[in-house]
Amino acid sequence: MSEEKTEVEGIDSVTVGDDAIVEVEKLNMFYGESQALFDVDLSIPEREVTAFIGPSGCGKSTLLRSLNRLNDLVESARIEGSVRVRGEDIYASEYDVIDLRRRVGMVFQKSNPFPKSIYENVAYGLRIAGENRRSVLDESVEKSLRAAALWDEVKDRLKDNAIGLSGGQQQRLCIARTLAVEPEVVLMDEPCSALDPIATVRIEETISELKKDYTIVIVTHNLQQAARISDNTAFFYLGRLVEFSQTQQMFTKPELKQTEDYVTGRFG
Amino acid sequence: MTFKFWRGGDPFIWLTGSALAFCLLMITGLVGIILYNGIGVFWPSDLRQFVLRNGDIAMGKVIDRQAIPDREGQYRIQLKMGNRDAYGLDFRWIDEADIERVERPTDAVVLERLEWGDAYGFIRQINEGDRVLATGADAGWTELQPLLEKAAERWEVIYAIEHDEMGQLNRQMEELRLEERRLTMAQADAAALAALEEQNRALWVAYEEISDRLNAVRVENERAELVLRLAEGQERSVRVADIVRTYRPNDLSLGGKIAVYADKGWEFIAGQPRESNTEGGIFPALFGTVMMVMLMSLAAVPFGILAALYLREYARQGLFVRLVRIAVNNLAGVPSIVFGMFGLGFFVYGVGGSIDRLFYAESLPTPTYGTGGILWASLTLALLTVPVVIVATEEALAAVPRELREGALGLGSTKFQMIWNVVLPSALPGVLTGVILATARGAGEVAPLMITGVVKLAPDLPLDAYWPFFHLERKFMHLGFHIYDVGFQSPNVEAARPMVYTTALLLLLIVLALNLTAIVVRNKLRRRYATAAF
Numbered sequence: 001m002s003e004e005k006t007e008v009e010g011i012d013s014v015t016v017g018d019d020a021i022v023e024v025e026k027l028n029m030f031y032g033e034s035q036a037l038f039d040v041d042l043s044i045p046e047r048e049v050t051a052f053i054g055p056s057g058c059g060k061s062t063l064l065r066s067l068n069r070l071n072d073l074v075e076s077a078r079i080e081g082s083v084r085v086r087g088e089d090i091y092a093s094e095y096d097v098i099d100l101r102r103r104v105g106m107v108f109q110k111s112n113p114f115p116k117s118i119y120e121n122v123a124y125g126l127r128i129a130g131e132n133r134r135s136v137l138d139e140s141v142e143k144s145l146r147a148a149a150l151w152d153e154v155k156d157r158l159k160d161n162a163i164g165l166s167g168g169q170q171q172r173l174c175i176a177r178t179l180a181v182e183p184e185v186v187l188m189d190e191p192c193s194a195l196d197p198i199a200t201v202r203i204e205e206t207i208s209e210l211k212k213d214y215t216i217v218i219v220t221h222n223l224q225q226a227a228r229i230s231d232n233t234a235f236f237y238l239g240r241l242v243e244f245s246q247t248q249q250m251f252t253k254p255e256l257k258q259t260e261d262y263v264t265g266r267f268g
Numbered sequence: 269m270t271f272k273f274w275r276g277g278d279p280f281i282w283l284t285g286s287a288l289a290f291c292l293l294m295i296t297g298l299v300g301i302i303l304y305n306g307i308g309v310f311w312p313s314d315l316r317q318f319v320l321r322n323g324d325i326a327m328g329k330v331i332d333r334q335a336i337p338d339r340e341g342q343y344r345i346q347l348k349m350g351n352r353d354a355y356g357l358d359f360r361w362i363d364e365a366d367i368e369r370v371e372r373p374t375d376a377v378v379l380e381r382l383e384w385g386d387a388y389g390f391i392r393q394i395n396e397g398d399r400v401l402a403t404g405a406d407a408g409w410t411e412l413q414p415l416l417e418k419a420a421e422r423w424e425v426i427y428a429i430e431h432d433e434m435g436q437l438n439r440q441m442e443e444l445r446l447e448e449r450r451l452t453m454a455q456a457d458a459a460a461l462a463a464l465e466e467q468n469r470a471l472w473v474a475y476e477e478i479s480d481r482l483n484a485v486r487v488e489n490e491r492a493e494l495v496l497r498l499a500e501g502q503e504r505s506v507r508v509a510d511i512v513r514t515y516r517p518n519d520l521s522l523g524g525k526i527a528v529y530a531d532k533g534w535e536f537i538a539g540q541p542r543e544s545n546t547e548g549g550i551f552p553a554l555f556g557t558v559m560m561v562m563l564m565s566l567a568a569v570p571f572g573i574l575a576a577l578y579l580r581e582y583a584r585q586g587l588f589v590r591l592v593r594i595a596v597n598n599l600a601g602v603p604s605i606v607f608g609m610f611g612l613g614f615f616v617y618g619v620g621g622s623i624d625r626l627f628y629a630e631s632l633p634t635p636t637y638g639t640g641g642i643l644w645a646s647l648t649l650a651l652l653t654v655p656v657v658i659v660a661t662e663e664a665l666a667a668v669p670r671e672l673r674e675g676a677l678g679l680g681s682t683k684f685q686m687i688w689n690v691v692l693p694s695a696l697p698g699v700l701t702g703v704i705l706a707t708a709r710g711a712g713e714v715a716p717l718m719i720t721g722v723v724k725l726a727p728d729l730p731l732d733a734y735w736p737f738f739h740l741e742r743k744f745m746h747l748g749f750h751i752y753d754v755g756f757q758s759p760n761v762e763a764a765r766p767m768v769y770t771t772a773l774l775l776l777l778i779v780l781a782l783n784l785t786a787i788v789v790r791n792k793l794r795r796r797y798a799t800a801a802f
Contacts, residue, residue: 068678070674070677070678073673073674073677075584075585098680098681098682099680101677101678101679101680102679102680105678105679106674106675106678108671108674108675108678110671112669112671112672112674112675113675114672114675114676114689114690115690115693115694115796116693124676124679124689125679125680128679128680128681128682128685128689129680161796174675177675177679178678178679181679181680
């Protein structure tokens with residue numbers, strides 16, 4: 001273990017493409033006494049799919065959750081460095097968290113539809129933002145459900161409780177719900193880990209469709225998935241960003257030995 | 269072999285199973301005894317006439333049959349003889365060995381009276397003033413029916429006069445008296461006082477008139493009399509107007525008996541108590557119990573839920589919150605009488621006394637709110653149940669999955685929107701479970717009520733047709749206290765025992781009904797707000 005640790009060395013800030021929408025700079029993150037992220041520098045390009053990979057506990061989910069400040073909920077969490085979305089520091093004291101979360105949406109590992117109807121689930125984000133006009137909501141619900149490739153399956157039972165949907169449908173509902181507020185970035189925290197292969201394929205297809213309009217950051221344990229759907233891949237190990245490059249390059253000729261070992265399955 | 273036996277867990281299954289069986293046995297035993305004793309109370313069982321070997325004759329309803337101690341194979345029966353005014357006792361034991369024969373005379377009547385309980389015997393004669401209207405059992409029975417109907421009509425007139433007309437007058441007089449005191453306290457001029465005096469005199473004139481009318485009806489009502497021959501030959505006269513209900517049990521068909529049973533049951537539920545609560549109905553107690561439970565829930569439930577929300581969702585989880593939580597848990601275990609003492613000291617004397625001094629100064633020293641009343645009793649019980657609501661609500665909130673909260677926040681909810689739209693609906697079934705538990709506990713509590721507003725007899729309900737409709741300062745009756753009062757405080761405990769069982773049965777039914785309603789509501793909600801599961 002200690003041997004491996006000495007091999008870990010963060011490489012300098014990598015920029016893939018020019019138009020970065022999210023910029024992470026010298027990010028250190030602590031849970032109480034223990035440090036979860038070490039000096040992470042990362043720029044996420046717009047309208048592409050960026051995958052975070054790495055073994056369990058490497059900090060990829062922590063980084064993802066710090067991009068829309070969901071880590072604020074953990075009382076012991078503390079942060080150093082900066083995260084900028086479109087150039088604005090989201091950890092600045094005057095920054096509006098509620099607005100941030102509307103701009104940077106999140107899809108979770110476990111699908112979490114609210115105990116409401118399918119329609120109300122999708123309309124929720126707009127409703128809490130004060131939108132109550134029926135026509136606007138109707139339009140948004142249909143558009144979002146279509147974008148999440150769920151519309152044809154549920155259009156006749158929008159009033160049914162969302163709990164009645166299958167696991168894969170629930171997850172696509174959660175994606176639709178996130179899209180309804182028209183975020184700029186969609187964060188996905190292992191969105192397929194609780195789904196069967198067929199549902200996973202549908203979600204992956206959805207993600208490929210979405211990148212035309214959205215910037216997507218996805219955390220995944222599934223290396224094939226990262227290879228299939230992402231444009232860029234970041235490899236994390238023990239809280240450090242080890243390597244960040246275009247996916248194709250990452251999986252064919254990675255710069256570092258450690259990355260190669262991981263993507264070829266020699267450890268993980 | 270034995271190791272395998274123990275390891276397999278079979279003994280544990282038996283242990284847990286028998287524990288459950290024991291619990292069920294106790295519960296069914298309790299309910300069974302109450303049902304068995306309570307449900308038959310209103311059944312018009314036969315009157316039996318026992319002719320004894322020594323020539324004595326006794327008539328009554330058979331209540332019980334027991335083996336005689338120390339005498340092998342011999343039994344005695346307990347007879348309810350009625351006619352408390354004639355015999356001085358209600359019950360008599362007769363050894364079966366002394367009985368020569370048993371008869372079921374078809375013309376024997378049961379008279380339920382306003383005073384002295386039931387009378388059993390045979391109708392000799394019906395008189396009106398000095399005139400004899402009918403003689404003999406059958407002629408008397410026929411003659412009696414229209415007389416009873418007329419008496420019932422007159423009772424209604426009397427009730428209307430006493431309750432409505434005189435009640436109205438009394439209220440006006442009381443208002444005048446208070447007005448006078450107010451003026452005196454404010455040192456108003458003599459003219460105003462004289463005007464009041466004038467009004468008062470007018471009211472007294474009206475009172476005299478009503479009083480005369482009332483007396484006329486009363487006198488009319490006292491004219492008809494029934495001469496009853498008791499089983500052993502003694503004759504006693506009974507005023508027809510005092511007879512509440514009469515039937516000839518030995519002559520009744522099954523349908524007739526059911527009709528009497530239903531009639532008595534209805535009187536029990538909807539009627540006013542008679543004879544220091546041992547006869548008649550328990551409607552005021554029923555009403556008081558339900559109203560008190562509702563007031564209590566109204567006070568306890570919102571406060572408990574709000575407090576739990578703050579404690580779980582907003583408060584910084586630290587030492588102080590932990591201490592508060594421990595305190596709340598302990599509060600749930602404080603003996604109820606302690607809450608009663610607090611209620612008496614704080615609500616009744618403290619808050620109530622202050623209200624009296626501020627708003628009801630003219631009626632002092634007679635307290636208005638400064639004495640036990642349904643409001644104070646309900647608030648005291650609310651205090652007692654609030655910890656249960658808080659604990660249950662907190663647990664329900666804690667059980668809402670973290671993913672749901674994060675999902676709501678991730679869409680840009682404020683914390684309030686998350687709590688209001690997502691957390692609270694998901695926690696609602698659990699919250700309702702707590703409310704059910706709390707309400708059931710409150711409904712069954714008696715001790716704190718005894719010092720904060722429950723009384724033996726309060727025919728004036730806390731809710732009526734007179735402004736301001738809700739009379740929250742009024743004392744009230746409660747089923748639990750009614751059971752205690754009838755069972756242990758009444759002058760004739762033995763005769764009142766059946767009433768204890770029926771009242772207990774009713775209390776159980778009310779608690780059951782309250783719980784069932786809440787459970788149905790909860791299940792509806794649970795279906796609606798079922799949380800995600802794969």
